[in-house]
Amino acid sequence: MSTQAAPGGTSRVAAPTRREQILKEAARLFAERGFHGVGVDEIGAAVGISGPGLYRHFPGKDAMLAELLVGISERLLEGGRARVAAAPEDPAALLAALVDGHIDFALDDRPLITLHDRELDRLRDADRRRVRQLQRQYVELWVTAVRDLHPATPESEARAAVHAVFGLLNSTPHLGSGLPGRGATEALLRRLAHGAFGALGD
Amino acid sequence: MSTQAAPGGTSRVAAPTRREQILKEAARLFAERGFHGVGVDEIGAAVGISGPGLYRHFPGKDAMLAELLVGISERLLEGGRARVAAAPEDPAALLAALVDGHIDFALDDRPLITLHDRELDRLRDADRRRVRQLQRQYVELWVTAVRDLHPATPESEARAAVHAVFGLLNSTPHLGSGLPGRGATEALLRRLAHGAFGALGD
DNA sequence: GCGCGGAGTTAGTGAGCGTTAACCTTGTTG
DNA sequence: CAACAAGGTTAACGCTCACTAACTCCGCGC
Numbered sequence: 001m002s003t004q005a006a007p008g009g010t011s012r013v014a015a016p017t018r019r020e021q022i023l024k025e026a027a028r029l030f031a032e033r034g035f036h037g038v039g040v041d042e043i044g045a046a047v048g049i050s051g052p053g054l055y056r057h058f059p060g061k062d063a064m065l066a067e068l069l070v071g072i073s074e075r076l077l078e079g080g081r082a083r084v085a086a087a088p089e090d091p092a093a094l095l096a097a098l099v100d101g102h103i104d105f106a107l108d109d110r111p112l113i114t115l116h117d118r119e120l121d122r123l124r125d126a127d128r129r130r131v132r133q134l135q136r137q138y139v140e141l142w143v144t145a146v147r148d149l150h151p152a153t154p155e156s157e158a159r160a161a162v163h164a165v166f167g168l169l170n171s172t173p174h175l176g177s178g179l180p181g182r183g184a185t186e187a188l189l190r191r192l193a194h195g196a197f198g199a200l201g202d
Numbered sequence: 203m204s205t206q207a208a209p210g211g212t213s214r215v216a217a218p219t220r221r222e223q224i225l226k227e228a229a230r231l232f233a234e235r236g237f238h239g240v241g242v243d244e245i246g247a248a249v250g251i252s253g254p255g256l257y258r259h260f261p262g263k264d265a266m267l268a269e270l271l272v273g274i275s276e277r278l279l280e281g282g283r284a285r286v287a288a289a290p291e292d293p294a295a296l297l298a299a300l301v302d303g304h305i306d307f308a309l310d311d312r313p314l315i316t317l318h319d320r321e322l323d324r325l326r327d328a329d330r331r332r333v334r335q336l337q338r339q340y341v342e343l344w345v346t347a348v349r350d351l352h353p354a355t356p357e358s359e360a361r362a363a364v365h366a367v368f369g370l371l372n373s374t375p376h377l378g379s380g381l382p383g384r385g386a387t388e389a390l391l392r393r394l395a396h397g398a399f400g401a402l403g404d
Numbered sequence: 405g406c407g408c409g410g411a412g413t414t415a416g417t418g419a420g421c422g423t424t425a426a427c428c429t430t431g432t433t434g
Numbered sequence: 435c436a437a438c439a440a441g442g443t444t445a446a447c448g449c450t451c452a453c454t455a456a457c458t459c460c461g462c463g464c
């Protein structure tokens with residue numbers, strides 16, 4: 001019962017491959033206890049295989065982290081670019097779309113959000129450079145959108161504001177539980193983010 | 203040339219003790235590369251002694267982290283309480299004072315801010331509970347202030363908003379460099395935070 | 405000047421952990 | 435059905451690293 005790859009076109013959710021299971025559990029564990037705080041045996045156990053069996057799917061522990069971080073960064077940038085391409089008319093609408101997209105991501109993939117700014121330095125140089133470059137491009141997307149909406153804002157200030165709003169939106173892991181439903185959280189974060197950006201226009 | 207303890211009353215800055223040097227460097231290193239990513243030899247080297255010499259000052263590596271995290275949490279709460287006690291009249295002024303205090307802290311002690319929400323799980327149970335309790339009390343201070351200013355906001359929403367604004371204010375480590383001067387950053391963060399909180403009042 | 409305790413040093417130890425080796429099972433294919 | 439590749443298994447190795455042991459140095463009180 002291993003490699004059924006959802007042969008028909010009817011099943012909407014593709015059956016997760018072993019690799020994907022591993023990545024998902026690794027992301028959760030890394031986010032919970034840090035890259036160095038999680039052993040390969042633990043990751044293996046989380047997907048039902050034990051320890052070194054992971055090396056049939058990844059060349060090493062580092063490679064899992066690398067694939068996770070590069071993947072997040074690529075998906076974020078790709079999503080951002082799509083929104084830029086889709087709504088070139090209204091600056092306010094574009095920024096709103098970026099905010100909504102980032103919120104979706106932050107609420108859907110909380111462990112990845114945590115990893116994203118926490119474990120970057122554990123990567124090999126090449127991977128780290130790649131992730132940094134993708135992050136930078138994503139930030140630039142936002143900076144451009146912000147300055148389109150608030151033209152008086154100097155670039156360095158806009159960039160700092162973007163980072164700050166990222167910090168705001170990425171705060172969801174800290175709420176853990178006890179927060180209102182997903183819809184309410186989404187709406188709240190949206191309001192807070194727009195409130196913050198709105199303060200740029202004095 | 204070891205233990206001169208600023209004998210006169212004239213010197214304004216107390217000579218840092220060995221313990222304090224160690225804590226400061228450990229904070230920096232932990233923030234840079236994570237608790238598990240830093241070896242005791244490295245911490246020792248950062249203060250000019252080597253490796254196990256640290257054990258004359260701390261019972262173990264964990265104890266350094268514990269003292270750091272408990273210390274931050276206590277100072278934050280203490281500062282918050284002082285501001286609450288000092289400005290009971292105007293809700294807006296109180297929230298502004300809390301924001302200013304937190305910004306000062308975030309800009310003065312960036313490594314500690316990073317540690318604060320990154321390495322909490324590496325603590326022994328007793329220490330972790332203590333830190334969590336201090337953090338909770340600090341958050342409650344803010345929640346009360348926010349709901350004083352925006353009485354229509356439900357508590358869970360106010361708490362989520364406070365956490366989100368913490369994320370915003372604590373984003374300074376991510377800016378690294380290339381940000382405007384300290385004064386400008388302070389002003390920007392203040393505006394963003396108040397913009398976000400202002401959005402709570404519809 | 406003698407002992408003593410604080411503060412270091414180097415060498416060593418033991419555990420944890422990432423990784424490799426060697427072997428096994430099973431479904432698939434010619 | 436033989437051969438093979440994919441995906442596991444357990445055992446073991448080697449390195450890192452927190453921590454301990456044993457020893458040294460030195461300032462200070464008596």
